[in-house]
Amino acid sequence: MPTQHDQAERRKELEAFITQCMRGLRHQVRGDPEPFLAVWSHADDVSILGAIGSYAQGWKDVRTHLRAASKTLNWTEVAVQRLLTTLSGDLAVTVVLERMSNAQAARTLRVTHAYRHEEEGWRLILRHANQVTPDDEAREQAILSDGSSGAL
C-alpha cells in the first residue's frame, strides 16, 4: 500500500512528465515527431485516437501514425488548458484543451491522455484528440441555454 509520501512523490513525478510530454507535443505539431515519440510507452497496448482521424494500437502502429500525422502539421504556438488530472497507483489521466496557432490559422483540440508508471518511470499510453470547432461550441451553448436549439 503506497504511503501518502509515495503518492505525493508519484504526483510530482507525473507533473514533471506531463511537462515533458507538452514539450514533445510542441515538436510533434511542428513536423518533428521524435521528442514526442520519446515519451510513449513501447507496450503492445498503447493507443492513439489522433486528431487526424482513425486510430492505431500497439507501439509500432502508434509510432507510424504519429510520424505520418506530424508531417502534415506546422503549428508554431501551443497553449494547454488543464481540465482534469486524476491519479491512482500506476495510472493517471489528464483531460485538456490544446490551443494551437500559426500565422495563418488556429485550432483547439479536446484531448484525453492516459499515463502509466512503468519500470523507466511515467510513460504516455493513450492520446485521444479531436478538434473543437466554433460551430460546435456555439451549438452547445444554444442547447444549454434554451434546451431546444442545435442538431446532433
Next chain:
Amino acid sequence: MSTLTEVPADLQTFMDNLHEKLRGHATRSDTRPFLEGWSHTSDASIMAAVGGYHVGYDKLSELLLWVSTQLSFDTYEPEILTAYADGDLATSVELEHFTKNDGAEHMTLRTTHVYRREAGEWKLLHRHAEALTPVAGMNSTD
C-alpha cells in the same frame, strides 16, 4: 513490451452494466439509468460526439438529457479495444457501433471512458467520443 491490463471483476461488471445503460440512452431515450452510472462530482466531464466540452455533473447531465431526445438508433454495440486499470482508476478505449432503419444507416464512434472508484463503487468520470473517420492506410471499420 506487452502489459495488457486485466480488468478487475468489479470493473468488468460495471462496464457491462454501463453498456446496457448506454443502449437505453441511445436507442430508447432512457437516459436516467445512464446518468446514475456517472460520478456526480464537479470534476466529471464530457467531450461528447455532439461537440464541445463540459465539466461538472450538472452540465454534462443537462447535455446528455438533451442529446437523448435527438437519438433514434435501433441498435448499439460496444467493442472494447483496450482497457487500463490500477488502484481506483481505469480507462477503456472503445468503438461504439450504432445502426437505424434496419441497418441502412450506421455510425461508429471512437470513445474513451475514464472510470473512478468512489466510496467503493465504480463511476464514469469522463467520456470523450466522436465519429470515427477512416484514414487511408490506418485502422478503421470500413
